[in-house]
Amino acid sequence: MRSDGPNSVQMGVTANQEVGYLGVFTKADIGLQNGNQSQIFVSIAGHLYSGVATSTSGVLKGGYSGGYILTDDPxxxxxxxxxxxxxxxxxxxGTFVVDLKGTYKAMAMGRKCLS
Known part of the structure; x- marks a missing residue:
């Protein structure tokens, strides 16, 4: 997990290690209401990916809203x-930008832990 100002990124893999996830969260108001779900899209290097953003009890711990993208797409x-x-x-x-600096090293460390 890494925070950058009002935004935060969380990543990992599911228990069976077949699917990875990327959580994107912000303290900015992105319009999620209690318990509602909506699509969330991210653009990285011009490629568009999607997932589901869910609000639980209004906002997540620390005042964040956001959601996860689950994928096995290399x-x-x-x-x-x-x-x-x-x-x-x-x-x-509420479009926002998340800094991904350090993700390569974090993913390499995660692979070591899972080996």
């Missing part, structure tokens, strides 16, 4: 590892 993993910026487009409102 292009997504490569983009997250090699790029430095991700633009997030919630379906509701």
């Amino acid at each position: 292009n997504f993993k490569r983009d997250v590892a090699k790029q430095y910026e991700m633009i997030v487009f919630p379906e509701t409102k």
Whole structure:
């Protein structure tokens, strides 16, 4: 997990290690209401990916709202590892940019832990 100003990124893999996830969160108002779900899109290096943003009890711990993208797409993993910026487009409102600096090293460390 890494925070950058009002934005935060969280990444990992599911228990069976077959699917990776990327959580994108912000303290900015992105229009999520209690318990509602909406699409969330991210653009990395010009490639568009999507997931589901869910609000639980209004906001997540620390005042964050956001959601997760689950994927086994190797292009997504490569983009997250090699790029430095991700633009997030919630379906509701409030586009924001997340700094991806350090994700390559974090992913390498994660692979070591899972070996």
